[in-house]
Amino acid sequence: MKRVAILASYNGSGFEALYNAAKKSELSIEIPLIISNNSSAKVIEKAKNYGIDSFIVNSKTADNPDEKIEELLKEYQCEYLFLSGYMKKVSVNIVKNFKVINSHPALLPNYGGEGMYGRFVHEAVIKSGEKISGVTVHEVNENYDDGKIILQKKLQLEENESVDSLETKIKNLEQITIVEAFKNI
Template sequence: MIKNIAVLASGSGSNAENIACYFEANEQVKVKLIISNKENAYVLERAQRLGINSVVLPKSAWSSGEDVLAILQENEIDFIVLAGFLLRIPDLILHTYPNKIINIHPSLLPKYGGKGMYGDKVHEAVVANKETTSGITIHYIDGKYDEGQIIKQVSCAVLPTDTPEVVAGKVHALEYKYYPQVIEEILEKRD
């Protein structure tokens, strides 16, 4: 039986595209839907190019979550992947999809996590604080930003000469390699 994934993204969508390409030949897992909260997000162009159905749900739709849930159910979504999605997931969705929603964060949580800590802001803080390591954290989500149960962490070295852009490149490489693998591992265990 095919497991349908919805990927939620607010921006460029490079992780969403990477995940979709990873599962393209997989007969058991399909990226069926991409949801964004921003109508001008580049992830929507990526979805169109990849032939994946996409939907824009503005911030107002996320307060109760009823419209979001209706679209997830209409598309028979089994698992939700956050890939640069910046809004809080409503409790209604969390309760309907317990332990079926994961996120990737561009730091080794609990460091540099929480509301407002995303993307370049994280890498800038890592460099400003002279950290010697950074990395990624893949975790289940709960009602609080970046506090859900950790599934996997992978680190990379941060050199004293590294700029935030260099750190971002190292972290993106880890995201692209490990996020699809972790999704696949989780879904295989649910058979």
């Protein structure tokens, strides 16, 4: 069974997709650890409700947050690290020592890179007049949204698509894509 740690800054909806798939035995994974850089992140409350150990790791709680994250990953014997809406760049050392996976709310390589997350991505997709968008689950390397693609799923944009409607569709598609990608890993 693979041990997967979660890094999340807010809600951690991707974490919930993995957690629920593991509970239903769709995935052979265990999630022993959740780390957030945000002390008011909802994912911390979810972790407590599910009985999963959680930690706040940021510049206020650790002299070197990246080192602390790496220590926790080793302590909890995690082979994988899933970024579920984590808003910080992961250190090169972590990328080299663990299999780091991210979900991006667009079809990479388009609409990726620094500053391209959440609503910013959907706004850019709509502004560009795209007819198709989707979700990309990829390996993480030292560059933003540049790692090897594991799985992409597409969806058609409606003629009158709004940022809100696209965001909802992408979040729903993301839940499915994340689980399917982990089945392929």
